[in-house]
Amino acid sequence: MTKLVAYQGCPGAFGHEACLTFLPDREPVSQLGFAQVIxxxxxxxxxxxxxPLRNSIAGMVREVESLLPARPVTIISRHWLPIRLHLLGRRGARIEQIHSIVSHEMALAQCGISLARLDRTILTAPNTAAAAKALAEGRDEGIAVLASEAAAALYGLSILQRDMQDKPDNRTEFVIVAAGERQDELQ
Ligand SMILES: O=C(O)C(=O)C[C@]1(C(=O)O)C=C[C@@H](O)C=C1
Structure with a gap:
């Protein structure tokens, strides 16, 4: 039987990349939210x-921080994933056309300096890759998203501006959780 790991978002999300990087033998299974992962x-x-538990620029992922002690799960390992956030637009879109920038609130918080310079309307989305997918499926060339290079390739978006994060060594600590406290019961 294939071993599975749940993550929040859809392919191209940093949670998805964390699964491929730190648990390469398991199949990642998409979930809508952090609570659904648990x-x-x-x-x-x-x-x-x-x-994701904490980011080097934006701090704790509050929802995960409060969910973990409230549910009977155990952290079995911790891993830091480098996070590069790019400004993605629909193919052919130009940065001057962009009126709104959409992303996960943690991703937006990691790009405060670049976003202040661009001075566009900011909108939140449940996940960076979900924002990229919605942009690709829509028609508005005035919207851009903050997401990964993998999300750009997967959803056919163009990179309008690279490395929007405030610091080049930006990273997020991911935790791998299991039910209960016994590691030898993992499926
Ligand atoms: O939106 C994503 O792609 C996620 O995987 C979530 C998340 C987070 O919640 O911190 C993970 C890593 C990055 O810090 C930005 C967003």
């Missing part, structure tokens, strides 16, 4: 869950 683990639909 429920997937507790319901035994996946053996493990991958959750």
């Amino acid at each position: 429920e997937a683990v507790l319901d035994k639909r996946t053996g493990l869950g991958m959750l």
Whole structure:
């Protein structure tokens, strides 16, 4: 049976990249939110869950920080993933046309300096890759998203401006969680 790991978002999300990087032998399973990642683990639909806990610029991921002690899951390992955030637009879009920038609130918080310089309307999305997918499926050339290079390639978006993060060594600590406290019961 294929071993599974739950993550929040869709392919191209940093949670997805964390699964491919730190658990390459497991199949990543997309979940809508962080709470659903934990429920997937507790319901035994996946053996493990991958959750972002803190970022070197933006600090703690508050929702994950409060969920972890509230549910019967154990952190079995911790890993830092480098995070590069690029400004992505629809193919052919130019940066002058952009009126709004959309991303996950943690990603937006990592790019405060570049965003202040651009001075556009800021909108939040549940996930960086979900924002990229919605942009690709829509029609508005005035919207850009902050997301990964993998998301640009997956959803056919153009990179309008590279490396929007405030510091070049930006990184997020991901935790791998399992149900209960016994590591030898993992599926
Ligand atoms: O939106 C994503 O792509 C995520 O995986 C979530 C998340 C987070 O919640 O911190 C993960 C890593 C980055 O710090 C930005 C966003």
